Amino acid sequence: MVFENLSNKLQDTFKRLRGMGKLSEKNIEESLREVRLALLEADVNFKVVKDFIATVKERSIGQEVLNSLTPGQQVIKIVYEELTKLMGEHEAPLKLADRPPTIVMLVGLQGAGKTSTAGKMAGLLKKQGRRPLLIAADIYRPAAIKQLQVLGGQLDIPVFSLEGADPVKIARQGVEYAIAYQRDLVIIDTAGRLHVNEELMNELKEIQARVNPHEILLVIDAMTGQDAVNVANSFQETLGLTGVILTKLDSDTRGGAALSVRAVTKAPIKYVGLGEKMENLEVFHPSRMASRVLGMGDVLTLIEKA
């Protein structure tokens, strides 16, 4: 398997570094070549990789390494630290409004996992004592409203929908409904759309203008390739994202998209989806993701051993 090879190569590189007393610029460059390949094979965006490698190189060649007693260890540490930094370092909880209801809007490409995630988030926050309302604002996909209703039914959470209305009206009336019925958390499920579809992107902008959401979260498939940055960029520019949710992390993807999206939007990754069931949503841990992208579950132990 390609991935295993890369991971092994990376381990070898790190081992070699570990054994070295003093690193030359050439040593560092050779090692970073392997890191670059591993990141690309993990689907981290090409441009993001380039910047990342430049940063690591600069730090490695600079004072830090030269003054360190074990320079090899230091380089590994820098790679890992910079990766974690790119991922956001800290967990990012959902922002709750001072005056309820907190309004959350989920957006993203087709099939990314918005509707499932709407259900999962509502379920999770209900367990934490909130009173959620789901709003079905996807009028395009066949049976999209029904899908959300089924999930709402499973979770015993109300779902607002409006036959024959446009998504802007549905969202607006849904929020009014939440206020009238004292629901303190509103999650709006929107239709999947391409980031280059101007008409549908404008529709999102209009929903945003009418309901003033506290959180606009981009739902993105963790298996996404190089295009993740273009997608994230467009949604960011159109809406100003407050966060990202990464789905389908229960796959065997390296998940480089996470790194790319985070680097491009600077929006924190708030949750990850780890399965199809409603309980399969967790808070995002930046350092775990850093290890995953590198294909090494035990980067930390490596650093310690180094």
Place this chain on the structure above:
Amino acid sequence: SKTKNSLVTNLEGIFSSYQKIDEELFTELEDTLIMADVGVETTTYLTDQLRETVKQQKVSDPAQLKPLLIGLIRQVIEGAGRKQFNFDARDKVLLIVGVNGVGKTTTIAKLAARFSDHRRQVLLVAADTFRAAATEQLMQWGERIGVPVIHHQEGADPAAVVFDGMAAAQSRKSDLVIVDTAGRLHTKVNLMEELKKVRRIITQNIGGRQLETLLVLDATTGQNAVNQVKVFKEAVAIDGIVLTKLDGTAKGGVVLAIAHQFQIPIYLIGVGEKKEDLQEFDALAFTRALFE
């Protein structure tokens, strides 16, 4: 033209901005392929081949590289098998599989619509009994395009739905049966076992039909698509690939890596959400688009 945020380099631009063929040019070609999701391994293979050809044929003009590279890519794609998808077929069962949300159900609607255009009697089988309102989704499509759908309740055994579907196809003398399955990650062993069972029920009740299994891949997927192909192929034998969502900005270059590793032809592409947004895969058009 380059938009402000476009990270994609234009192949045309690469070839015209270089006076001579040098390492810098090869590096830029590599970067372009990587950015199209071709993957490190296949990209290296392609540029190594190109370097070799340049040396052997003593190519010196960068402009000559373009047809050479396009030729190499086509070789990789067509090396995986060339087969036109036959919309005039009768007596076939199409089993549609893939990971979650790639576009299986929508592709089925598109296939059914196209077969109907060719005056074929199609029967759809709603064997995704797991995802919320998956059956309703397929039924709404069936209604739109005027094709019957065999279905059970949510939570039913998918094998049982397929069994009924095969029996119904027999008594109705349907030309084609298309089976929708639940999205499943290739990493979930129990779900892959379930899929094997569905396939077994089909073959046991095939009634003179021919089974063809299509794997649906999302063009926005990165290198993970290679793993998807590998595991689905081992579990249920894949006859062809449908590459969806090519109407976005993703290039779907990972299918090159797939063609490089597996003998599975790409049949069709999805270019939108409507029933007519299905096209035959065209290796040349696909290759050109990699560099746009």
